Amino acid sequence: MKLATWNINSLTVRLPQVLQWLADNPVDVLALQEIKMTDDKFPAADFAAAGYQAQWFGQKTYNGVALISRGPATDVVRNIPGFDDDMSRVLTATVDGIRVVGAYFPNGQAPGSDKFDYKMHWLQALRAWLRTELERHPRLVLMGDYNITFDDDDVWDPVGLKDTIHCTEEERYHLRALIALGLHDAYRLFPQAPKSYSWWDYRDFGFRRNRGLRIDHVLVSEALRPAARACTIDKAPRKNERPSDHAPVVLELAD
DNA sequence: ATGCCTCAGCTCCTGAGA
Numbered sequence: 001m002k003l004a005t006w007n008i009n010s011l012t013v014r015l016p017q018v019l020q021w022l023a024d025n026p027v028d029v030l031a032l033q034e035i036k037m038t039d040d041k042f043p044a045a046d047f048a049a050a051g052y053q054a055q056w057f058g059q060k061t062y063n064g065v066a067l068i069s070r071g072p073a074t075d076v077v078r079n080i081p082g083f084d085d086d087m088s089r090v091l092t093a094t095v096d097g098i099r100v101v102g103a104y105f106p107n108g109q110a111p112g113s114d115k116f117d118y119k120m121h122w123l124q125a126l127r128a129w130l131r132t133e134l135e136r137h138p139r140l141v142l143m144g145d146y147n148i149t150f151d152d153d154d155v156w157d158p159v160g161l162k163d164t165i166h167c168t169e170e171e172r173y174h175l176r177a178l179i180a181l182g183l184h185d186a187y188r189l190f191p192q193a194p195k196s197y198s199w200w201d202y203r204d205f206g207f208r209r210n211r212g213l214r215i216d217h218v219l220v221s222e223a224l225r226p227a228a229r230a231c232t233i234d235k236a237p238r239k240n241e242r243p244s245d246h247a248p249v250v251l252e253l254a255d
Numbered sequence: 256a257t258g259c260c261t262c263a264g265c266t267c268c269t270g271a272g273a
Contacts, residue, residue, distance in 0.1 A: 165273065203261090204259055
């Protein structure tokens, strides 16, 4: 079984790339972030024609998430229960016996800003809810655009970017706290090339110069960890014409 | 460089992303 996450920065613009990627990489579940469209615009028929079901939770202009799956998605939950939020960021469902949480974490803009405060509160609420969700569903995957790096290995210029957004100790504290719930960074369960990133700035030839960050993550629960077989970042779509700034991250689980 | 790209929208500029 394969699961993947991809921030596609507008599904309107990149639907053809997503369909092509699914044709080339027939994963069982694909979590999408930043679809940037209202629910009435979601191209469910296009996914159905490709053999995929879909759940979606859209929003005008910003945010918006979806879960694309071969099998049916049940017990669907939108956003974080108990946390009042006007942004569409989280979509959770059970697929093939696995609780899949697809999430678009807040960006946070800059430490000290209102958006950063919102990010901290959102992270707190996510963790509180995940604690109970993990009790109900031990076989759980949390994947998406976290907008947080774990450590310097996830940052192309750890000195220059020290304490800037995605790299602050406050954000990393929350990321480690998620790990402390009994989750594992699937990417680091396996040997990886140094300077591996999942996002590169559109500006200044960021991708060509490999000036990137690893901010898209797949976390697996303790119960699923023994089944993890591989976790990879697929840089191929970043080489497309009009690419997303993010690359897909793929987790392979033993059947 | 409060910049560089890219996207959406009350679209020919601005806000936001990361």
